[in-house]
Amino acid sequence: MSLLAITLCLLLFFAHYYVLHGVAEASSRGSFGRKKGAAAFTDPSTLDGICDSSVIVHGYQCQELSVTTEDGYILSVQRIPEGRRAENNSGNGNNKQPVILQHGILVDGRTWLLNSPEQNLPLILADNGFDVWIANTRGTTFSRNHTSLDPSQSAYWDWTWNELASCDLPAVFDYVSSQTGGQKIHYVGHSLGTLIALASFSEGKLVNQVKSAALLSSIAYLSHMKSRLIDLAARFHMDELLRILGLSEFIPKGLPVVRCLRRLCALPGVNCNNLLTALTGKNCCLNSSAFDLFLINEPLSTSTKNLIHLAQVVRSGVLAKFKHFGQLYSPIYNLSNIPHELPLFISYGGQDALSDVLDVTTLLDYYLKVHDDNKHSVLFIKDYAHFDFVMGDNAKDILYNEVISFFNRQFN
Numbered sequence: 001m002s003l004l005a006i007t008l009c010l011l012l013f014f015a016h017y018y019v020l021h022g023v024a025e026a027s028s029r030g031s032f033g034r035k036k037g038a039a040a041f042t043d044p045s046t047l048d049g050i051c052d053s054s055v056i057v058h059g060y061q062c063q064e065l066s067v068t069t070e071d072g073y074i075l076s077v078q079r080i081p082e083g084r085r086a087e088n089n090s091g092n093g094n095n096k097q098p099v100i101l102q103h104g105i106l107v108d109g110r111t112w113l114l115n116s117p118e119q120n121l122p123l124i125l126a127d128n129g130f131d132v133w134i135a136n137t138r139g140t141t142f143s144r145n146h147t148s149l150d151p152s153q154s155a156y157w158d159w160t161w162n163e164l165a166s167c168d169l170p171a172v173f174d175y176v177s178s179q180t181g182g183q184k185i186h187y188v189g190h191s192l193g194t195l196i197a198l199a200s201f202s203e204g205k206l207v208n209q210v211k212s213a214a215l216l217s218s219i220a221y222l223s224h225m226k227s228r229l230i231d232l233a234a235r236f237h238m239d240e241l242l243r244i245l246g247l248s249e250f251i252p253k254g255l256p257v258v259r260c261l262r263r264l265c266a267l268p269g270v271n272c273n274n275l276l277t278a279l280t281g282k283n284c285c286l287n288s289s290a291f292d293l294f295l296i297n298e299p300l301s302t303s304t305k306n307l308i309h310l311a312q313v314v315r316s317g318v319l320a321k322f323k324h325f326g327q328l329y330s331p332i333y334n335l336s337n338i339p340h341e342l343p344l345f346i347s348y349g350g351q352d353a354l355s356d357v358l359d360v361t362t363l364l365d366y367y368l369k370v371h372d373d374n375k376h377s378v379l380f381i382k383d384y385a386h387f388d389f390v391m392g393d394n395a396k397d398i399l400y401n402e403v404i405s406f407f408n409r410q411f412n
């Protein structure tokens with residue numbers, strides 16, 4: 001697919017945004033889960049939960065749970081307490097080590113579950129004797145409830161990844177800890193899920209609760225990002241444009257855009273992996289049927305403010321808190337403050353356009369001072385791009401088995 005075609009879709013996408021905003025204002029939006037006007041968003045009440053659609057069907061137990069953050073967001077969490085095979089299920093869940101899985105931006109916990117049970121990380125972890133907890137950040141399909149706000153209000157969308165680091169993650173950690181007898185918890189983050197964990201750790205949060213952390217497709221510094229589309233969007237201040245338009249919810253799946261993309265994808269010689277390639281790098285190992293599921297379910301919305309914050313990181317090359325309009329400085333996250341004894345498994349890919357090798361090297365050398373030893377492990381996967389880490393059909397052999405043996409090496 002040519003860059004021109006993608007650009008056209010993106011333009012349509014921004015135009016659509018404007019229209020959507022108008023429509024949303026004009027039509028009366030119902031209560032949670034019953035919006036009609038914009039019709040750009042799948043009504044969650046018509047969907048099976050993540051447990052029903054993606055876990056129980058494969059013969060695993062799964063519980064739908066919810067966690068409320070200190071700022072009132074009600075997040076859905078799925079627990080897969082044990083594996084499918086009887087011999088690994090002796091004893092109760094409390095003897096098993098808990099693991100929290102945190103997805104990246106514009107997706108939700110379902111991305112972990114798109115591949116077959118033999119190939120996807122949550123079920124592989126469950127089969128290896130772990131107690132698995134899947135987190136879903138605020139604003140995603142199953143985490144749109146709030147104690148006092150509604151997603152149709154712009155106040156609901158007044159947050160960035162800063163709040164994902166300071167509210168969502170701690171709430172999920174506290175909850176899992178309370179349900180598992182105060183055990184220390186392993187963590188797996190992908191993409192933005194790595195950034196928010198590093199930000200939390202650098203502020204001294206979670207460090208007493210986490211046993212070890214595996215960061216897949218680590219991002220923290222974005223100054224060498226090769227994703228031309230995202231880089232251009234950031235440098236041309238597309239994000240500011242959105243802010244000026246006053247939009248608070250960012251819904252990439254708005255119908256005209258999806259239709260445009262689908263039509264482009266259907267053209268002879270056009271493979272939709274190419275669109276993803278432009279955004280994320282050349283993923284080597286995606287199963288096309290899993291990828292179709294991905295197109296149906298994802299991407300999901302996030303807050304415009306979150307994208308503005310990420311664009312600030314891209315432009316400045318500094319991992320800092322959200323800079324308000326007119327503000328000159330904002331406090332930085334000092335990653336050197338992450339305790340060096342915190343066991344970290346860091347993996348990154350040679351083809352990843354979002355997590356550039358140079359940026360990861362900066363992270364490792366200057367900030368984390370992580371060297372391969374018993375506490376730390378660094379895995380470079382030459383052929384992998386951004387989504388291979390969650391959806392690669394060979395990820396079990398190349399990556400997940402390494403994560404599991406890393407977790408099993410952390411004894412204290």
Ligand SMILES: *[C@@H]1O[C@H](CO)[C@@H](O)[C@H](O)[C@H]1NC(C)=O
Nearest residue numbers: 114115116287288289290393
């Ligand atoms: C792709 O995934 C589907 C569904 O999980 C599976 O049946 C198929 O064998 C996979 N294809 C390959 C090439 O792994």
Ligand SMILES: *[C@@H]1O[C@H](CO)[C@@H](O)[C@H](O)[C@H]1NC(C)=O
Nearest residue numbers: 083085087088127128129130
């Ligand atoms: C049971 O767990 C152990 C270690 O946790 C693992 O080596 C083994 O493969 C698991 N058995 C099955 C059948 O999954």
Ligand SMILES: *[C@@H]1O[C@H](CO)[C@@H](O)[C@H](O)[C@H]1NC(C)=O
Nearest residue numbers: 032033045074145146147148
């Ligand atoms: C949203 O949360 C409130 C509690 O704050 C609850 O009363 C309500 O039933 C929830 N709505 C949905 C759709 O889960």
Ligand SMILES: *[C@@H]1O[C@H](CO)[C@@H](O)[C@H](O)[C@H]1NC(C)=O
Nearest residue numbers: 332333334335336337338367
């Ligand atoms: C970050 O923290 C380290 C010590 O943990 C300190 O030496 C360094 O000056 C700090 N960097 C900034 C930019 O504040």
